[in-house]
Amino acid sequence: MKNIATTILIAATACAASADGMKSLESFMKGTQTGRADFTQTVTSPGKDGQAARSKTSTGSFEFQRPGRFKFVYKKPFEQTIVADGQTLWLYDVDLNQVTQRSQAQVLGSTPAALLASAPDMSVLKTEFALEAAPDQDGLQWVQATPKGKDGQLKSVRVGFAGEQLAALDILDSFGQRSLIRFTGMQANAVLPVSTFVFKPPARADVVRQ
Structure with missing residues (x-):
């Protein structure tokens, strides 16, 4: 009887903890x-032909403004900037001096960016992702987000x-590659200048439109 009661208590505690992940996501949105x-x-890539998995680590800064604007600036080990201005997604590779320009609407639907910046509220988010609470881990509350569309390269995201x-x-x-991004020093509702999400290709940069 004691074991049954303990099992029920553990299960109830786990469910309550998991539910906090969905609550946290709703509060965030x-x-x-x-x-x-x-x-x-x-970023960890699965090993091939019996080789061990390979990992590489990058650092940088991140800013966003919902709906539809965000900026990733990779500083180490290679410099790269990704900007979504609401209409266009820009990717600037400093070493190559190359800018890739894409229509934002065509590439951001079922991506991690939609979870952070593109969707204005939970109802819109739920049109792109199946959301469910995941067990607490590493002191964090988690939500599992699975794209409803099956034609993209994204398999799942835990937030x-x-x-x-x-x-x-x-x-x-879908290739088995895992990317773990950890944020530090998060400033919620920071005042961001309009220029934060304005990108102009540098002089002499090769601009590729896709």
Whole structure:
């Protein structure tokens, strides 16, 4: 009897903790319209032909303004800037001095960016993703987001929260590659200048339109 009661208590506690992830996501969508943070991203590619998995780590800064604007600035080990201005997604590779320009509407629907910046509220988010609470891990509350469209490269995303504060993204693509992004120093509802999300290709940069 004691074991049964303990099992029920553990299960109930786990369900309550998991539910906090959905609550955190809802609070984030309602209460955080802009944000600024630093990030560390670790990309792990599955091993091939018996080789061990390979990982690489990047660092940089991140800013967003819902709906539809965000900016990733990768500083180490290679400089790269990704800007979504509401209409166009820009990717600037400093080493190559190349800018890739894409229509934002065509590429951001079922992507991690939609979870952070594109969707204005939960109802819109639920049109693109199936959302469910995931078990707490590493001191964070998690939500599992699975794209409803099956034609993209994104398999799933776990979104981690520390309370109502965005703390991590754990992204898995259809090739088995995992990208873990951890945010630090998150400033919710930071005042961001309009120029934050304005991108102009540098002089002499090669601009590729897709």
